[in-house]
Amino acid sequence: MAQAQVPVETGVIATPAHVHEPWKWYDYFTFNIDHKVIGIQYLVLAFVFYLIGGLMAVAMRTELATADPDFISPALYNAFLTNHGTIMIFFWVVPAAIGGFGNFLVPLMVGARDMAFPKLNAIAFWLNPPAGALLLGSFFFGGAQSGWTSYPPLSAITANTAQSMWILALVLVGSSSILGSVNFLITIFFMKVPSMRWDQLPLYCWSMVATSVLALVSTPVLAAGLTLLLFDINFGTSFFKPEEGGNVVIYQHLFWFYSHPAVYLMILPIFGVMSEVIPVHARKPIFGYKAIAYSSLAICLLGLFVWVHHMFTSGTPPWMRLFFTISTLIVAVPTGVKIFSWVATLWGGKIRYTGAMLFAVGLLSMFVLGGLSGVTLGAAPFDVHVHDTYYVVAHFHYVLFGGSVFGLYAGIYHWFPKITGRMMNETWARVHFVLTFIGTNITFLPMHQLGMHGMPRRVAMYDPQFEALNKLCTFGAFVLAFSILPFLFNVIWSWSKGPKASGNPWNALTLEWTTDSPPIVENWEVLPVVTHGPYDYGMNVGLNGQVEPVEEAIAPHSS
Amino acid sequence: MKQIPAPLLTLIAGVVITLASLWLGYNHGLLPEQASEQAPLVDELFNVMMVISTALFIVVQGMIIWFMIRYRQRAGDDTDGIPVDGNLPLEALWTAIPAVLVIGIGVYSVEVFQEMGGLSPGSHPMMGHQHAAAVVAQAPSPDGQSIGGDTMPLMAMTEAEAADFDPQYGFGAGTSMMGNAPDVTVAVTGMQYAWLFNYPNSGIMTGELHIPVGKDVQLDLTAQDVIHSFWVPQFRLKQDALPGQQTGLRFRATKVGTYPVVCAELCGSYHGGMRSQVIVHTQDEYDAWLEENQVAQAETSPDVVAANLSKNSSMLPTGDFLQPYVAEMGITPEAIAHLHPPASEVDSAS
């Protein structure tokens, strides 16, 4: 960190940018080392998986419209619930938020021509398609059916081939995540333009620092746990086989030591997206830059010490149940700081009702509810009642769908012009937002009550007394499924026919907006010079290295 | 609006929000009936958190909506907002308030947890046997036989074994039971996809839990094959039943009635069907039930019991909802018989 002002200049940076032909469509299907190509590859592949995972959710909700298992077989239901969770976490939110936005934005935001290790970066991406193929291919062998948590002994005795493929897929994406994290840290710490002070580093980059550290510390532990499980299944070891002296609870510790931080891997980059989107569209400096940056690091640190709150009803001694109650509750403090800071950023702004802003504010609203239910879950005595019920399903969909997915939508609406060089249609963005917002609440709000009244999660059949609320949830899920359509058409239409975007359609102050849309192959002909903070709205600063005055930039949205 | 001074308005808003939060915190209707001593403790904790959450929710959502409307871009205004980028006292305040709240909730949780018996799982000396040990379920399980895959042999627990059973995890004697031995001990075994309840003092083996109201009940939990989780929503108690480890739940039921027993840990395809019930009797009813079943089971040979189970008699907790799936679920007469077999009978059954 001390070398802040002396970036390690790679050969690429030292040479003046030569004019490179723009990439052709087929370049996006190759082993390309341009960070922007890789970012788009991540985003598009992740979105395809989002659709697949979404279809699984629709199938499950259709099944749950009635109390009997009459739509799909219970085994297939379990395969869907396992792979829905796995896909949404490891093949959608994580690769889109970290791999997609991270790769596209981090070099542009810090003023670098590429990531520190472009080849490694491409390798990290190309680990994903085979991982995805393994996961989908596992359905030929029945599909893994033990939940995304895959607790042994169940995972060791159910659908062995599919379960092994599932483990290999996860180890592949885990490796990808480790490679990516190293790359992000080195890029941010050593390739920042010299003119950018540390307190001018965009908050998305700070959140990527926290995310990468977390991924580096925790992912190897998951890989270890899964490898032991793989050995138990295929090579006759008995780490987790109780009848041979193994211990089933150890797996849960290994799993959650990674997988709780994984929750933050899914939300920290999204917090970063929020801190970028809100100031631009509210035309306000971010409120409490330092507090937001430090709270990301605090969440990263605290996030490593809360994993046992997933195990309050397991083989967990009393002192652990209490220690992890307290540590879990404390995470609410830095999270609250972020929420309050964003709300305060809205105060006194000139808020644009763009698609990006609507989803960002929608996220704020959903996350407040998800965060509050998270606090209740942190308290062990109450968690004992609702653990493994629909209350938990409601909670994590509020923070992961209402949080992470809303954030991804906000990010896509915000950076689409930069990524593709074209504007999205704002009217359809609003339709998309309204449908998604309503669908989210119809689907997930009733689940709180279902769980508290006695409906466990991960069931294909349930007590008929819960049928009415389940029908409501299923209706909401159909609304959500339908809400994808305006988005999908908007993206496809805008990408091919949308109005051309200027370099800086939102009049934003971060560095990615100082180059063309889409950026040229090595990002800038001449590297930009940072003359002001990333969020100095209303302070009459010129745009970094930009010739055109603020007023002349094209206002893209009709308002 | 303009005549009312701002501090007064804030005060009114504060009072209204407080009242609304208090009302919702105690009238949300989100919790089922309370049927154990622990239930009111948990509910009070939840209600307090609900009050706090409601207040925070109203304040934050209110601010979001208000700011979105008040500070929206007006037509033709392309200027930026007010260049305010922080306020230290304000930031300190919104760090301190949540910190105080969560520490308060944390301390309160610890207190509730202790009163529930969460700090003292384990050792519960057996005493005061009111019923003679019965004859079933004494023979050891034959080696090499397994149920539902790669599992441990299991058989009904004897009194001696029950005395040795020492749950490391779960809930033990709560504040009101400290120092006493439980009145009733039941060994509970989870298997795909049923709960089996075994009364070591009387040798009764059943698929539904019967307990007397107001008595100190100890459940000794284990699992036969995979992890299951024993949950009675009306008791607000849940504890995983782990293969190879001993866990337990201790409680006093406070209300006569029938409540669901739910498996809360994914345990295979028919996990959702792994439901049973707990019947809380008056002491007289309970004694009668005990006597009746002791006689019945003593006279019934294990294969008859098994046959009854597979025909979905009251022994198995499957109820109506699982009946069509019993065969698919794999709870075979052999599997049940294996739980308490004279060796010869198992051989003939399989």
Ligand SMILES: [Cu+2]
């Ligand atoms: Cu079960």
